[in-house]
Amino acid sequence: xxxxxxxxxxxxKQIGNDSDYSDKVHETDILSLAATLFxxxxxxxxxxxxxxxxxxxxxxxxxxxxxxxxxxxxxxxQIKELIDANSKIxxxxxxxxxxxxxxxxxxxxxxLAVKKFRFTDFTYSSKNxxxxxxxxxxxxxxNALAQQHDLFSxxxxxxxxxxxxxxxxxxxxVKFAFTSSVNLDAxxxxxxxxxxxxxP
Numbered sequence: 001x002x003x004x005x006x007x008x009x010x011x012x013k014q015i016g017n018d019s020d021y022s023d024k025v026h027e028t029d030i031l032s033l034a035a036t037l038f039x040x041x042x043x044x045x046x047x048x049x050x051x052x053x054x055x056x057x058x059x060x061x062x063x064x065x066x067x068x069x070x071x072x073x074x075x076x077x078q079i080k081e082l083i084d085a086n087s088k089i090x091x092x093x094x095x096x097x098x099x100x101x102x103x104x105x106x107x108x109x110x111x112l113a114v115k116k117f118r119f120t121d122f123t124y125s126s127k128n129x130x131x132x133x134x135x136x137x138x139x140x141x142x143n144a145l146a147q148q149h150d151l152f153s154x155x156x157x158x159x160x161x162x163x164x165x166x167x168x169x170x171x172x173x174v175k176f177a178f179t180s181s182v183n184l185d186a187x188x189x190x191x192x193x194x195x196x197x198x199x200p
Contacts, residue, residue: 099189100131105157108186112151112158116140120175131182138175145174152178157186 102124121136139145145166152161161180169175185191 096190096193097188100187101189101192102187104188104192105131105133105182105186108155108157112148112155114139114144114148114151116144117148131184131187133178133180133182135178136175137178138169138173140173142174145176152180157183159183 105124117137117139119135119137123134125132125134139148145163149161149163152158155161159181161178163176163178165175165177167175
């Protein structure tokens with residue numbers, strides 16, 4: 001018998017199993033579907049981010065325009081004038097509160113003085129922010145001196161009045177030295193103004 005040669009190179013049987021081929025096709029379909037979905041989602045997200053970015057840029061531009069409009073409505077020159085006026089008012093209030101009105105103290109001392117009382121020397125000073133008066137004075141009698149001591153001691157404006165160096169002078173009057181710290185209300189210009197406005 002003669003040998004039988006195959007004249008065609010096309011196989012008559014399938015080389016692989018049909019089920020193996022369909023599994024490979026099925027796996028390839030799932031991977032390509034996943035890749036396609038991933039690409040679509042990525043494109044959609046990129047587009048969404050682009051539109052969100054443009055929306056944010058528009059909102060920023062709108063807010064910037066509103067801020068500029070508000071800034072121009074405020075009028076910086078007027079604000080500067082108001083700040084300057086406020087500084088001047090604060091400085092005036094500070095000066096008013098610290099200003100000393102010794103004339104008010106002299107009126108108080110005049111009201112507290114007994115008849116025929118007079119200062120021969122008077123010094124007003126401040127020690128550690130507390131007003132102090134030091135004076136040389138004279139009255140006609142020792143009784144007047146005792147009465148003067150009593151009036152100064154009871155005054156709300158004089159603190160710790162001290163009488164010293166009590167002697168008779170050449171004319172027979174009683175001379176003495178007087179020292180006292182002074183209540184700040186007695187020399188406060190602000191308090192004096194308030195008293196004037198309350199009792200015009």
